Amino acid sequence: MHFMSALRAAWQQRDSLLCVGLDPDPARFPAHLQGRPDAVFEFCKAIVDATADLVCCFKPQIAYFAAQRAEDQLEALIAHIHVRHPGTPVVLDAKRGDIGSTAGQYAVEAFERYRADAITVNPYMGRDSVEPYLAYADKGVILLCRTSNPGGSDLQFLEVGRPGGGVEKLYERVARLVAEDWNASGNCALVVGATFPDEIARVRALTGEMPLLVPGIGAQGGDIAATVAAGRSADGTGLMINSSRAILYAGADEDFAAAARRAALDTRDAINAYR
Numbered sequence: 001m002h003f004m005s006a007l008r009a010a011w012q013q014r015d016s017l018l019c020v021g022l023d024p025d026p027a028r029f030p031a032h033l034q035g036r037p038d039a040v041f042e043f044c045k046a047i048v049d050a051t052a053d054l055v056c057c058f059k060p061q062i063a064y065f066a067a068q069r070a071e072d073q074l075e076a077l078i079a080h081i082h083v084r085h086p087g088t089p090v091v092l093d094a095k096r097g098d099i100g101s102t103a104g105q106y107a108v109e110a111f112e113r114y115r116a117d118a119i120t121v122n123p124y125m126g127r128d129s130v131e132p133y134l135a136y137a138d139k140g141v142i143l144l145c146r147t148s149n150p151g152g153s154d155l156q157f158l159e160v161g162r163p164g165g166g167v168e169k170l171y172e173r174v175a176r177l178v179a180e181d182w183n184a185s186g187n188c189a190l191v192v193g194a195t196f197p198d199e200i201a202r203v204r205a206l207t208g209e210m211p212l213l214v215p216g217i218g219a220q221g222g223d224i225a226a227t228v229a230a231g232r233s234a235d236g237t238g239l240m241i242n243s244s245r246a247i248l249y250a251g252a253d254e255d256f257a258a259a260a261r262r263a264a265l266d267t268r269d270a271i272n273a274y275r
């Protein structure tokens with residue numbers, strides 16, 4: 001199924017704009033999982049099974065798996081989501097960016113090895129570096145635009161000359177370029193941090209109904225009400241609002257998955273209160 005169709009169906013059927021981020025840090029695992037060779041998989045599987053009915057997508061962050069030599073557990077986890085929770089899109093957060101020939105290998109890795117439904121990509125090497133992902137027309141390509149971190153302003157806020165006259169900020173150029181040019185197959189989305197609601201509103205204005213992946217609520221302190229007000233589309237969807245640590249580590253004991261479910265439910269409901 002096309003990533004965008006699956007995402008739209010999940011928004012409607014689960015009445016949720018929440019994306020649970022899967023950033024497994026073994027140092028924060030409960031004691032009964034410590035030291036197990038399959039701890040990364042078992043931890044994430046428990047979170048997935050406890051929260052799947054509450055989310056519009058899951059977002060595993062590849063570095064947390066690779067750092068633990070747990071790529072095989074990432075493959076198994078994504079396969080588990082597809083089998084046990086069909087229709088739940090998986091966004092592989094890899095923030096790739098490289099010349100076209102290498103990007104082609106990253107695209108195979110994401111979509112054929114891991115069987116992700118979408119990938120995060122860094123657009124700052126330009127169109128040819130993104131084309132190998134765009135060529136998978138049924139997969140989502142989620143481009144960094146205005147990131148949630150404080151240093152995001154260092155470059156993304158630089159003023160650049162606008163073709164035809166005037167100036168615009170670099171993140172605005174990215175948003176326009178993606179909406180007006182790169183999105184020919186309708187498979188693009190943009191990353192805009194919840195820590196910058198004014199820019200979420202600006203990106204929404206520049207991109208119409210394009211889905212936005214919005215990390216930065218929870219551990220990074222982004223405001224849910226401001227995020228939803230600035231980013232929702234006309235029908236009250238349009239957002240994948242990510243929370244990772246605040247949900248994954250809501251509990252520290254054997255009942256961590258139940259605690260994660262409560263945190264996910266509270267977050268989903270807090271988001272829905274402002275839609």
Ligand SMILES: O=C(O)c1cc(=O)[nH]c(=O)n1[C@@H]1O[C@H](COP(=O)(O)O)[C@@H](O)[C@H]1O
Nearest residue numbers: 061093120147148215218219220243244245
């Ligand atoms: O692309 C991302 O997902 C991303 C973009 C961004 O601008 N900021 C950001 O925090 N992220 C990711 O979103 C997640 C945020 O995690 P928490 O702060 O624990 O909710 C991490 O996996 C980050 O790598």
